[in-house]
Amino acid sequence: MAAVSLYAQSEYPTAQVEKHDVAILVIDMQNDFVEPNGKLCVAGAKATIPAINELLQDGRSKNWKVIWIIREHRTSGVDVDAPRIPLFMEGKTGYCVPDTWGVAIVDGLKPAKDDIISPKYRNSGFFNTNLDLMLRRMGVKTVVLAGTQYPNCVRGTACDAMSYDYETVVCTDACSAKTPEVAKANIFDMVNMGIKCISLDEVKKAYK
Numbered sequence: 001m002a003a004v005s006l007y008a009q010s011e012y013p014t015a016q017v018e019k020h021d022v023a024i025l026v027i028d029m030q031n032d033f034v035e036p037n038g039k040l041c042v043a044g045a046k047a048t049i050p051a052i053n054e055l056l057q058d059g060r061s062k063n064w065k066v067i068w069i070i071r072e073h074r075t076s077g078v079d080v081d082a083p084r085i086p087l088f089m090e091g092k093t094g095y096c097v098p099d100t101w102g103v104a105i106v107d108g109l110k111p112a113k114d115d116i117i118s119p120k121y122r123n124s125g126f127f128n129t130n131l132d133l134m135l136r137r138m139g140v141k142t143v144v145l146a147g148t149q150y151p152n153c154v155r156g157t158a159c160d161a162m163s164y165d166y167e168t169v170v171c172t173d174a175c176s177a178k179t180p181e182v183a184k185a186n187i188f189d190m191v192n193m194g195i196k197c198i199s200l201d202e203v204k205k206a207y208k
Contacts, residue, residue: 014137020065022207023140025125025161026052027069027147027154029109032095032102034148039087039095039102044176044183045148049108051173051200052146058204065138066115069125069147069157071096072103079121123156132164142167144203146174150186158195169207173200 029052032038034045056066073080073096077088088094096103111117118131125131135143143166145158154175161168170190177183187197198206 017137018065019139020063021140022059022062022142022144023065023067023135023138024055024059024144024146025067025069025157026056026109027125027145027157028071028149029068029106029147030070030096030102031104031106032071034106042149042176043178044180046106048146048148048174048176049106051171052109055144055146055171055174055200055203059144060112062208064144065140066112067131067134068105068111068115068117069131069153070103070105070117070119071121071153072098072119073121081122123153124160125153125157126160126164127156135166140166142169142207144169144171144207146171148176150175150177150183155186155190158190159193162193162195168195169203170195170197171200171203172197 029045033040033042035041059066073094075088075094075097077085077094080088080094086092105111116134118125118129118134120127120129122128143161145154145168147154154170158168158170170187172187175183177186191197
């Protein structure tokens, strides 16, 4: 008896998923990290909004996929990294809690209809998430990182992206830290790891 095919298509269904060579990962550009009255404001984050928008405009014109990596935490803090548990205890309300002002993407940046929102609970956008599965399904080979902040979520995501064998590019004009000195130190380290840390103009010229 002949086997019955589950699919009428000549190709396996995953071949029909949208394909992109490059993905922009916008990391933690949320009110609690960007706005001055946010719970964990990063001093340099708000100034990067114009550069992030320019990167998004350029990337979309080249058929790059845009993925917003965001923090989300339960009100109990049970899913937060250990050093920040105190922010959820003794009457404190935590940060990036769903349905609060702090979790929202900051004004001045707006996801498009076909962008992906990918929540995370630790620094890296890859740790215990399905980000890698989605990128591989779309055929992404290169990731370009934007967002905040360098020593935590940008660096953590960049290191994991490199470990998963993506060409990893950090757009330095579109990333931030609390001080220029912190940014410079982390860029130095990442470059020495083999991660590309280049300006917005360099990204636009190098990746067509």
